[in-house]
Amino acid sequence: MPTPARKEKMSSLDVAAVVRELRERLAGAILDNVYQEGELFVFKFRKGGRRELLVFHPRVALYLTKYEVATPPSPPPFCARLRRFVRGARVEGVEQVDADRVVVVKLASRRGEYELIFELVREGNLVLTDGEGKIVAVLRRKKMRDRELVPGAEYIPPPSGLDPLEASSGEVLRSLRELSGRKLKAALCRALNSPPEVVEEALRREGIDGEARVSEIEESALARILRAIREIFERVRRGEVEPVLALDESGEPVGPYPVRFEHLGVAEYKSFDSFCEALDEYFSRLLSEPGVSEGRERKRLERSLKQLEERVEEYSSRAEKLREVAMALSSKLPELERTLESLRSAESEPEAREVVRSVLEGAELLELDRISKKARLLVGGVDVLLELSDSAGRNVSRIFEEAKEYERKAERAREVASELRERLGREEGEKEERLAIVLEERREKEWYEKFRWFVSSDGFLVVGGRDSVQNEVLVKKYAREGDLVAHAEIYGGSMVLIKAGGREVPESTLKEACMFAAAYSRAWRQALYSVDVFWVRPEQLVKRSGLKRGEFAIKGAKNYLRSVPLCLAVGVGAGRGGPGLVYGPPKAVVARTCVYVLLLPGRMEKDRAAEVVARELEEMFYARRGTRIRIDREEIRRILPAGGIYVVERPEKVVASIDC
Numbered sequence: 001m002p003t004p005a006r007k008e009k010m011s012s013l014d015v016a017a018v019v020r021e022l023r024e025r026l027a028g029a030i031l032d033n034v035y036q037e038g039e040l041f042v043f044k045f046r047k048g049g050r051r052e053l054l055v056f057h058p059r060v061a062l063y064l065t066k067y068e069v070a071t072p073p074s075p076p077p078f079c080a081r082l083r084r085f086v087r088g089a090r091v092e093g094v095e096q097v098d099a100d101r102v103v104v105v106k107l108a109s110r111r112g113e114y115e116l117i118f119e120l121v122r123e124g125n126l127v128l129t130d131g132e133g134k135i136v137a138v139l140r141r142k143k144m145r146d147r148e149l150v151p152g153a154e155y156i157p158p159p160s161g162l163d164p165l166e167a168s169s170g171e172v173l174r175s176l177r178e179l180s181g182r183k184l185k186a187a188l189c190r191a192l193n194s195p196p197e198v199v200e201e202a203l204r205r206e207g208i209d210g211e212a213r214v215s216e217i218e219e220s221a222l223a224r225i226l227r228a229i230r231e232i233f234e235r236v237r238r239g240e241v242e243p244v245l246a247l248d249e250s251g252e253p254v255g256p257y258p259v260r261f262e263h264l265g266v267a268e269y270k271s272f273d274s275f276c277e278a279l280d281e282y283f284s285r286l287l288s289e290p291g292v293s294e295g296r297e298r299k300r301l302e303r304s305l306k307q308l309e310e311r312v313e314e315y316s317s318r319a320e321k322l323r324e325v326a327m328a329l330s331s332k333l334p335e336l337e338r339t340l341e342s343l344r345s346a347e348s349e350p351e352a353r354e355v356v357r358s359v360l361e362g363a364e365l366l367e368l369d370r371i372s373k374k375a376r377l378l379v380g381g382v383d384v385l386l387e388l389s390d391s392a393g394r395n396v397s398r399i400f401e402e403a404k405e406y407e408r409k410a411e412r413a414r415e416v417a418s419e420l421r422e423r424l425g426r427e428e429g430e431k432e433e434r435l436a437i438v439l440e441e442r443r444e445k446e447w448y449e450k451f452r453w454f455v456s457s458d459g460f461l462v463v464g465g466r467d468s469v470q471n472e473v474l475v476k477k478y479a480r481e482g483d484l485v486a487h488a489e490i491y492g493g494s495m496v497l498i499k500a501g502g503r504e505v506p507e508s509t510l511k512e513a514c515m516f517a518a519a520y521s522r523a524w525r526q527a528l529y530s531v532d533v534f535w536v537r538p539e540q541l542v543k544r545s546g547l548k549r550g551e552f553a554i555k556g557a558k559n560y561l562r563s564v565p566l567c568l569a570v571g572v573g574a575g576r577g578g579p580g581l582v583y584g585p586p587k588a589v590v591a592r593t594c595v596y597v598l599l600l601p602g603r604m605e606k607d608r609a610a611e612v613v614a615r616e617l618e619e620m621f622y623a624r625r626g627t628r629i630r631i632d633r634e635e636i637r638r639i640l641p642a643g644g645i646y647v648v649e650r651p652e653k654v655v656a657s658i659d660c
Contacts, residue, residue, distance in 0.1 A: 200593020602646025
């Protein structure tokens with residue numbers, strides 16, 4: 001059995017499986033931020049101290065990732081608009097729409113209720129709606145015959161096939177009969193929201209050839225296939241999944257699946273604890289391959305265009321033939337009426353066949369169903385369905401309507417084909433941007449990473465509070481005997497803890513910790529050049545009644561470091577997941593980075609300073625290492641002290657003059 005083609009995007013069954021997991025893992029989570037580059041989005045959620053990153057590419061997949069994601073430097077207009085409405089919102093629910101490749105994440109915030117709608121159908125889309133279902137923001141603006149995707153319009157989901165679990169057997173069979181001339185596998189995929197892998201598995205279980213025409217398959221066999229399809233969907237929706245990654249003979253992955261499929265005939269399956277993990281393992285690697293995704297996407301579009309062109313031809317031909325049959329029958333209404341009367345009273349199928357041949361010239365009876373009171377005739381080489389309970393005129397009108405429906409389908413296929421041609425033309429001269437997914441697993445944060453911190457040039461961990469709450473926690477929970485605590489001799493600032501770890505704290509580390517305390521004090525906001533900093537042992541800090549949170553009384557004498565200069569270095573060094581930001585006193589930063597900038601109190605406002613610092617570090621890193629990196633401006637902004645900033649142009653001389 002040949003190895004299946006590599007999966008290029010999620011199926012409706014995949015969506016059903018991932019929605020169940022997203023519902024559990026994101027319920028009650030806070031949406032902290034959204035990032036976009038090109039068509040790839042990352043949604044950062046926070047839940048109970050745990051971070052979740054939701055990756056979405058409208059043409060590929062939607063899943064939670066364990067990998068690091070290099071966020072872009074600044075948000076495009078669409079992403080900026082999303083942030084305006086959804087940052088800080090709480091997840092109220094996650095649902096799949098009509099068993100289709102459409103996922104709705106329901107959000108609630110102080111601004112109101114919103115729905116983030118992830119469409120993976122065709123070229124995909126991302127839509128934000130308000131509490132009334134009106135579109136607030138949309139990635140791709142479109143006006144189509146069946147719906148409009150523009151701000152202010154009411155959101156309507158994309159048209160879809162029947163839901164395998166909700167549609168009745170009668171509805172499915174009627175839909176298949178309309179596709180009687182098509183191959184069974186293609187007809188089932190089109191009539192139902194069922195991906196090829198589900199249809200092929202059902203056909204294999206029932207031992208039915210998917211290449212046979214629908215008209216050649218008995219209704220009992222169609223009913224068995226439908227039951228098999230439903231069993232697969234029901235299993236996934238109940239959560240009875242067995243997440244796997246299918247591997248070919250060379251061990252290369254060919255696609256993630258929520259259950260094992262026997263018809264795939266793959267060499268091996270790799271199991272995972274969750275379906276998101278399987279999706280992450282496969283699609284993150286796919287999206288991280290430079291240039292590969294673009295080529296695959298173009299090939300997919302070209303295949304889709306070819307299929308659409310074939311469909312236009314098929315629909316147009318079917319419409320033309322049906323119209324010819326309807327015109328021919330409309331000129332023979334008396335003969336058609338006699339044929340219907342004869343079929344109603346015929347005692348056997350052979351008798352009925354003879355009646356049709358003798359009364360209606362050029363017609364042949366294919367099937368007679370007395371229970372449903374229907375007959376299928378071959379008229380002029382065209383398969384048509386007649387309702388025995390209706391008159392000849394009504395049957396002819398129905399055939400005309402069927403011809404019009406195929407004409408409408410052909411026109412819609414032409415529109416989509418035109419859009420694809422236009423897109424292929426645009427992409428001929430431009431490369432689609434991709435968000436950089438770094439294939440390094442995210443690690444759990446250390447306790448000190450929620451504070452400000454650095455490692456001294458002597459290897460000591462130095463931790464500072466971001467506010468009065470953290471100052472209190474730092475002293476009460478993490479200070480131990482032998483540690484040292486520093487604070488600027490000015491009201492308002494960071495409590496800085498040197499973790500001695502049983503060692504004697506050297507003078508160089510003590511000076512660096514005092515400089516850290518000076519930088520993150522009110523002295524920076526006041527644009528002072530220097531400030532005195534004191535240090536004590538943790539046992540000297542006492543909490544007395546009347547003291548506010550983060551305030552302590554001091555027993556005994558303080559130790560002082562006078563006129564500590566206010567400056568802060570920010571650089572790029574090697575982290576566990578690749579290049580990372582390092583900040584702190586200049587000499588501690590210089591020792592652990594390949595490029596850095598030096599900051600002093602100044603007049604540049606924080607947002608502007610974050611942009612300047614990030615851009616300079618990116619350019620210096622590229623000049624030094626030949627590698628492009630992207631630095632999160634918000635992370636830089638969180639690092640900067642409160643107050644104005646001055647970026648030193650030639651920091652080496654300043655660093656050399658600083659005595660710490």
